[in-house]
Amino acid sequence: MRILGIESSCDDTSVALLEKTEAGFYIQKEKTASQIEIHKKYGGVIPEIAGRKHAEQIVPLIEHILENQEKPDLIAVRSGPGLITGLLVGIEAARALSYAWNIPLIGVNHIDGHLHSVELEQPIQFPALALVVSGGHTELVLMRDHGDYTKIGKTRDDAVGECFDKCAKILGFDYPGGPKISREGKMGNPSAIAFPRPMMKDANYDFSFAGLKTAALYHLRDHPDVSVPDFCASVEQAMIDVLIEKTLRAVKEFAPKSVLLVGGVSANTKLRDTLKEKLLDIAPDTSCLLSPKTHSMDNGAMIAVAGYYAYTKKGASDMMALSPEPQWAVDRPR
Ligand code: KG4
Ligand code: ZN
Numbered sequence: 240m241r242i243l244g245i246e247s248s249c250d251d252t253s254v255a256l257l258e259k260t261e262a263g264f265y266i267q268k269e270k271t272a273s274q275i276e277i278h279k280k281y282g283g284v285i286p287e288i289a290g291r292k293h294a295e296q297i298v299p300l301i302e303h304i305l306e307n308q309e310k311p312d313l314i315a316v317r318s319g320p321g322l323i324t325g326l327l328v329g330i331e332a333a334r335a336l337s338y339a340w341n342i343p344l345i346g347v348n349h350i351d352g353h354l355h356s357v358e359l360e361q362p363i364q365f366p367a368l369a370l371v372v373s374g375g376h377t378e379l380v381l382m383r384d385h386g387d388y389t390k391i392g393k394t395r396d397d398a399v400g401e402c403f404d405k406c407a408k409i410l411g412f413d414y415p416g417g418p419k420i421s422r423e424g425k426m427g428n429p430s431a432i433a434f435p436r437p438m439m440k441d442a443n444y445d446f447s448f449a450g451l452k453t454a455a456l457y458h459l460r461d462h463p464d465v466s467v468p469d470f471c472a473s474v475e476q477a478m479i480d481v482l483i484e485k486t487l488r489a490v491k492e493f494a495p496k497s498v499l500l501v502g503g504v505s506a507n508t509k510l511r512d513t514l515k516e517k518l519l520d521i522a523p524d525t526s527c528l529l530s531p532k533t534h535s536m537d538n539g540a541m542i543a544v545a546g547y548y549a550y551t552k553k554g555a556s557d558m559m560a561l562s563p564e565p566q567w568a569v570d571r572p573r
Contacts (some may be wrong), residue, residue: 241267243304243311243336244543245297247329248321248349249374250274250284252296254304255539256311257547264359264544268304271538272296279413283404290324297332310340315546318346318556319564321375326563334558343555345546349537350376350569351386353501355548356541357528364526368495370486371569372510373502374400374415377482379444379489380569382499385548388570391489392444399478400504402448406455406474410467420471421507427468429476432458439481444489451477479510483517490522497526506535549573 246253255269274292278284305311316333318326330346337344354369367382377394397405400417407416435454437447455474459465490498500514515527534540553573 240313240547241309241311242313242315242543242547243301244539244541244546245301245314245316245329245333246349246352246537246539246542247293247297248317248325249537250278250289251537252293252300253537253539254297254300255543256304256308257540257543259547263362264547266359266540268308269538269540270300270303272300275415282408282414284322286322286324289322290328293325293328297328301332301336310342312342313546313550313555314342314344315347315543315550316344317349317352317542318561319348319567321349321565323563323565326565330561330563334561337558343550344558344561345550346556346561346564346573347542347546347549348567348569348573349542350378350380351545351549352541353530354380354382354499354569355544356501356530356534356538357499358544359534359540360531361528363499363528364496366493366495367497367499367528368486368489368493369499369501370482370514371502372399372482372500372504374398374404376502377446377448378569379486381493381495386552386572390568390570392446392485394446394448396447396449397452399446399448399482400502402452402478403475403504405452406471409456409459410470415503417504417507420475421509423468424471424475424509425468427466427470427472429472431466431469432473434458434473434477436477436481436484439484444485446481446485448478475507475509479507479513482510483513486514487517487521490518490525494522495525497528499528499530501530501535503536505530506532
């Protein structure tokens with residue numbers, strides 16, 4: 240089966256053509272048009288500009304991907320959650336293709352896409368526990384099967400990616416700031432500044448990063464000559480400590496067969512290495528499935544994989560009725 244995956248809500252327009260065989264998923268062709276250069280000057284994504292750019296990019300991208308290709312068997316498109324301006328562009332393009340070619344269309348949850356990014360390398364072993372860390376989400380999700388999820392915890396305010404980005408912004412780094420904090424932090428001492436670890440010891444699986452962001456802001460205001468590498472390493476360590484502690488506690492409680500780390504922030508090397516190492520200590524038989532670094536940020540390939548499973552389990556979406564769902568929680572069934 241060949242699946243066309245379309246992702247267009249945040250700052251990337253991305254289209255991929257995948258083949259699903261007995262051996263797994265194979266990416267035949269993919270291309271992403273990033274808007275980062277445009278949003279950089281505003282320090283974050285501006286929805287109206289993003290929508291316009293998606294509209295400009297989507298048709299040339301689809302044309303490029305499908306050049307000299309047979310038509311696919313399924314079209315999968317991110318239909319939520321996310322910025323409605325971008326979701327609309329992806330859905331309308333996908334609907335037009337589905338109608339013109341008479342092939343099924345499936346609306347995919349963006350977080351379900353991130354979860355399935357690991358299947359670009361290996362199958363998920365269920366039951367699984369997933370730590371989802373991105374610019375808009377920080378969640379712990381129990382996965383019993385494809386599409387059968389329970390969210391056991393989430394951030395009560397900022398997402399961890401947002402905290403990375405805001406800390407970077409106060410240092411004068413460009414958006415997205417996560418990779419820059421991480422790069423500077425490699426040269427610093429992670430224990431140099433004792434930043435708070437919000438909610439780390441609370442008996443639940445929720446997170447909170449707004450207080451840490453404020454603590455970082457005040458620290459910089461009061462210590463303008465702080466070592467930037469020490470500042471970055473310390474703030475990064477505070478975020479990682481909280482994420483890892485809560486994830487490991489959930490591993491002990493739910494004893495999953497695999498632990499997934501997905502979402503844009505899963506590209507963070509220190510977070511990846513720490514999770515692998517600590518998981519090996521407490522649950523050596525549990526597999527650690529990391530989103531491939533090449534596909535940890537938003538992309539069409541992960542949407543195609545999640546779309547394949549959603550379609551095989553429950554069939555296609557109603558082509559005419561499919562509409563954006565900006566608030567679609569990953570554990571709400573379609
Ligand atoms: O999943 P994603 O591409 O978009 C959303 O769905 O939000 O995630 C983007 C986020 C940004 O906040 C970015 O700063 C963060 O992922 N990010 C990182 C790293 N690479 C990307 N954060 C920390 N370390 C990184 N290496
Ligand atoms: Zn994302």
